[in-house]
Amino acid sequence: MTITAPSPYRVDASGYYGPFGGAYVPEMLYPNVEELRDNYLKIIEDPEFQSEFKQLLRDFAGRPTPLFLAQRLSAEIGTTIYLKREDLCHTGAHKINNTIGQILVAQQLGKKRIVAETGAGQHGVATATVCALMGLECIVYMGAIDIERQKPNVDRMRMLGAKVVPATSGSQTLKDATNEAMRHWISNPTDTHYIIGSVVGPHPYPDMVARFQSIISAETISQLLEQTGRATPDFVLACVGGGSNAAGAFYHYLDEPGVRLIAAEAAGQGVDTGHSAATTALGKPGILHGASTILMQTEDGQVTEPYSISAGLDYPGIGPQHAQLFATGRAEFISITDKAALDAAFQLSRLEGIIPALETAHALACLPLIGAKKDDVVVVCLSGRGDKDLATYTKHLEEYS
Amino acid sequence: MNRLTTLFQHKTADVLNVYFTAGFPQLTDTVPILHALQEAGTDLVEIGMPYSDPVADGETIQKSNQQALDNGMTVATLFEQLQGVRQQGVTVPILLMGYLNPVVQFGIEKFCQQCQATGVDGVILPDLPLEVYEREYKALFAKHGLQVVFLVTPQTSPARVRQLDGLADGFIYLVAAAGTTGAQTDMNADVDAYLSRTKAMGLRNPTLVGFGISDAASFAAASRHTTGAIIGSAFIRLLQNTPAQGQATAIKEFVAGIRP
Numbered sequence: 001m002t003i004t005a006p007s008p009y010r011v012d013a014s015g016y017y018g019p020f021g022g023a024y025v026p027e028m029l030y031p032n033v034e035e036l037r038d039n040y041l042k043i044i045e046d047p048e049f050q051s052e053f054k055q056l057l058r059d060f061a062g063r064p065t066p067l068f069l070a071q072r073l074s075a076e077i078g079t080t081i082y083l084k085r086e087d088l089c090h091t092g093a094h095k096i097n098n099t100i101g102q103i104l105v106a107q108q109l110g111k112k113r114i115v116a117e118t119g120a121g122q123h124g125v126a127t128a129t130v131c132a133l134m135g136l137e138c139i140v141y142m143g144a145i146d147i148e149r150q151k152p153n154v155d156r157m158r159m160l161g162a163k164v165v166p167a168t169s170g171s172q173t174l175k176d177a178t179n180e181a182m183r184h185w186i187s188n189p190t191d192t193h194y195i196i197g198s199v200v201g202p203h204p205y206p207d208m209v210a211r212f213q214s215i216i217s218a219e220t221i222s223q224l225l226e227q228t229g230r231a232t233p234d235f236v237l238a239c240v241g242g243g244s245n246a247a248g249a250f251y252h253y254l255d256e257p258g259v260r261l262i263a264a265e266a267a268g269q270g271v272d273t274g275h276s277a278a279t280t281a282l283g284k285p286g287i288l289h290g291a292s293t294i295l296m297q298t299e300d301g302q303v304t305e306p307y308s309i310s311a312g313l314d315y316p317g318i319g320p321q322h323a324q325l326f327a328t329g330r331a332e333f334i335s336i337t338d339k340a341a342l343d344a345a346f347q348l349s350r351l352e353g354i355i356p357a358l359e360t361a362h363a364l365a366c367l368p369l370i371g372a373k374k375d376d377v378v379v380v381c382l383s384g385r386g387d388k389d390l391a392t393y394t395k396h397l398e399e400y401s
Numbered sequence: 402m403n404r405l406t407t408l409f410q411h412k413t414a415d416v417l418n419v420y421f422t423a424g425f426p427q428l429t430d431t432v433p434i435l436h437a438l439q440e441a442g443t444d445l446v447e448i449g450m451p452y453s454d455p456v457a458d459g460e461t462i463q464k465s466n467q468q469a470l471d472n473g474m475t476v477a478t479l480f481e482q483l484q485g486v487r488q489q490g491v492t493v494p495i496l497l498m499g500y501l502n503p504v505v506q507f508g509i510e511k512f513c514q515q516c517q518a519t520g521v522d523g524v525i526l527p528d529l530p531l532e533v534y535e536r537e538y539k540a541l542f543a544k545h546g547l548q549v550v551f552l553v554t555p556q557t558s559p560a561r562v563r564q565l566d567g568l569a570d571g572f573i574y575l576v577a578a579a580g581t582t583g584a585q586t587d588m589n590a591d592v593d594a595y596l597s598r599t600k601a602m603g604l605r606n607p608t609l610v611g612f613g614i615s616d617a618a619s620f621a622a623a624s625r626h627t628t629g630a631i632i633g634s635a636f637i638r639l640l641q642n643t644p645a646q647g648q649a650t651a652i653k654e655f656v657a658g659i660r661p
């Protein structure tokens with residue numbers, strides 16, 4: 001593929017994706033963000049870094065993850081569905097691709113401590129895991145509500161030696177955990193690296209995290225080629241909380257207009273119920289967590305408290321790249337209710353023997369809605385496994401018996 | 402002339418800037434607090450526009466922001482409250498401080514017009530990137546007689562301090578130590594070294610120190626190498642703990658106690 005013009009979907013030299021992105025941070029964070037901005041490409045493009053990163057992805061995280069032809073689900077939906085099995089990564093989700101990359105960056109920058117935020121706890125676990133591996137101190141902020149609903153992951157983080165700190169401000173979910181992690185970073189500016197868990201935050205985070213997650217689509221290309229004789233699917237589906245698994249699943253297809261990119265966002269109880277996290281349906285341009293993006297907010301510019309059954313999608317914004325994909329129409333965003341996500345989770349469990357994460361179930365729920373034909377090739381990024389959500393699933397077992 | 406310029410022409414030491422959150426503790430407290438601060442002898446006031454996600458703020462100011470929002474405070478309401486204060490004898494320089502999103506949603510042009518109409522002298526927008534300021538805001542602020550204040554921290558490189566000083570025209574806000582507002586900064590040797598190092602740079606703007614200044618001792622220590630200091634969280638705590646009828650008196654005593 002020859003690239004003639006700069007892609008409108010990738011970050012430009014100033015850290016923007018069209019009107020979105022940038023680094024809207026208070027001066028207290030400027031030196032940290034600048035240090036990262038000035039060094040991240042140099043660090044991650046270094047051949048030694050790449051070989052260490054790839055080796056850890058293989059030997060520690062268990063990559064490549066399989067691309068699995070889901071035959072019974074395909075028959076049920078009436079198309080050809082491949083599942084990119086990120087649920088089989090060590091720690092159970094795609095999040096580890098990013099934390100391995102970032103811990104290596106932190107080491108290169110000489111940082112001694114790691115701070116992170118987490119929603120579902122998957123990113124927290126993935127961060128605690130790499131911190132244990134590298135012997136770095138780890139502090140994870142998690143919304144007090146999420147600590148309740150994702151208990152197994154809290155225990156895993158503690159088992160791994162991380163300190164889990166409840167975020168008790170605001171909606172006590174992912175947004176507030178992110179605020180607290182940023183405050184912690186402000187207070188510990190020199191020795192601490194902040195491992196953001198998604199393609200959000202000030203430049204260069206969205207680009208850096210997308211690069212680490214791009215392994216998802218890089219593998220998909222070669223696996224699809226091997227299994228179907230074609231490198232490009234007709235559709236790629238992924239759920240979007242901040243959007244990191246989607247960014248990775250879309251990455252190498254962004255400039256291939258023949259591939260339809262579908263992003264599933266959480267409608268919660270319904271887009272119009274006031275209990276929703278459907279950012280593109282309900283949001284408008286604004287600034288959140290250091291980036292210009294699309295976010296749910298009041299008329300006065302106060303950030304709205306989102307709601308979703310899924311802690312990992314319970315976020316009022318999306319990454320700036322996704323804002324650009326939405327604004328340009330390159331990706332289609334579909335809002336999926338709690339109920340539709342639950343239906344899809346039970347469907348996959350019973351047809352394919354795979355219990356997906358609640359986040360991932362939102363992507364699966366899009367399958368009947370995209371108009372895929374029988375011979376179309378649809379890749380779903382199966383971002384994580386559902387063990388952490390068993391308490392929620394168990395509450396609904398009766399309805400699906 | 403801009404009231405900030407006049408202030409710093411006449412006063413070059415021990416300048417006291419007090420921060421409070423608009424619409425806190427009660428929605429209609431903004432203007433009475435402003436009057437009380439002026440009467441108490443505060444040199445300038447910084448009014449915070451409350452925001453749902455104030456990442457640079459510690460717990461005290463976060464909570465005051467939340468309470469103000471719960472009271473119904475908005476940027477539009479703040480301008481309504483400030484309407485006419487200059488005619489009512491408020492002469493103290495006024496700065497508006499706030500995060501960018503509510504200002505952007507209000508409309509930056511309209512924001513500047515309203516500032517000018519109500520007699521606001523300057524703004525502090527901590528998450529406004531410098532290059533965005535230069536590209537999109539600078540000319541607009543200047544047109545409406547608004548001065549701009551930038552933050553500098555102990556981690557800010559000397560080159561960037563120069564750049565910020567070159568672009569600021571109100572004053573330079575020296576953040577005393579790494580941390581969010583309200584952190585207990587003891588005015589230790591490190592802070593003293595940072596302040597005297599900054600003084601030695603001979604900046605063109607006045608400098609005011611903030612974050613962790615709470616009483617006469619910390620004010621005096623902070624002002625040794627600077628034009629003065631800013632009190633925020635300690636004042637918010639005072640407002641929080643004072644019954645409504647005693648507010649004006651408590652403010653006078655508090656301000657008097659800072660520079661005995």
Ligand SMILES: Cc1ncc(COP(=O)(O)O)c(C=O)c1O
Nearest residue numbers: 122198241242243244245312384
């Ligand atoms: C399994 C899984 N999928 C998706 C997400 C959402 O994050 P992102 O949108 O960054 O992929 C999470 C977040 O916790 C998750 O655990």
